[in-house]
Amino acid sequence: MTGGWRDGLRLSFGTLTVLPAGMPSRVDRKVGGRAMVLAPVAGAVVGGIAAGVIALAQLVKPEADLLAAVLGVLVVAGLSGALHLDGLADFADALGSRRDRETMLRIMKQSDIGPFGVVAIIGVLLLDVAALTACLQADFGWQALLIATTASRLTLPWSCRTSIPAxxxxxxxxxxxxxxRPLTATITTTAVLAAALALTWLSPAASPIRYAGSAAAVLLTVATSLATTRRARTALGGTTGDVLGATVELALPVALLPLALTT
Incomplete structure (x- = not known):
């Protein structure tokens, strides 16, 4: 891995997780773009650790699927530093205010959380836990979480494509x-899709409908990114760190739901 990509990987882990990654030797827009392209790698590591926690919980208490799901979701949130949840709350409060662009940007910079932000956080966490519980009951739990955490970070290269300004x-x-570039985001999507299908193939009782669910999980996160960035550009004039975090959090249940519904 070249120095630029190594810096991008460090920046990706440094901004998207609380895991020790070291400081990049330089931070500029080129490194920033590479960090976003490598975001699914950070998601895979976070998801892998959470999957291990789920597997351990099921080993200790096999019938406690809800408990395992809650633990898995909390580990993902904790390893992400709750950064994406904060972005979701800020973006929801801004859009919920239905004010002008400058006011919405000011709302997003405030440290407090309003009612729209609270509802948004509770809503996505409930969906995460409910969908992951259904996956666990179908013996596709840790695999589903690993696919979803990786796919949800796939939103970042799409949210940072060249047509979306700050x-x-x-x-x-x-x-x-x-x-x-959109081509780079497409190549990244293809890699994540291939990984998701491979993980599905290695899982117990792989079936055509389960493959379809895994493919849908990846592709729907891309759709989530496109829809969210379009809304952000209309309301705010472009993207922000909070918008990026919000998109990741919205994409996680969007990825988990087709996995839950097809297991």
């Missing part, structure tokens, strides 16, 4: 916005 002149958005 909404403000400061913050994370200025480093990563408009840094990823």
């Amino acid at each position: 909404a403000r002149p400061d913050g994370l958005g200025t480093i990563v916005a408009a840094t990823v």
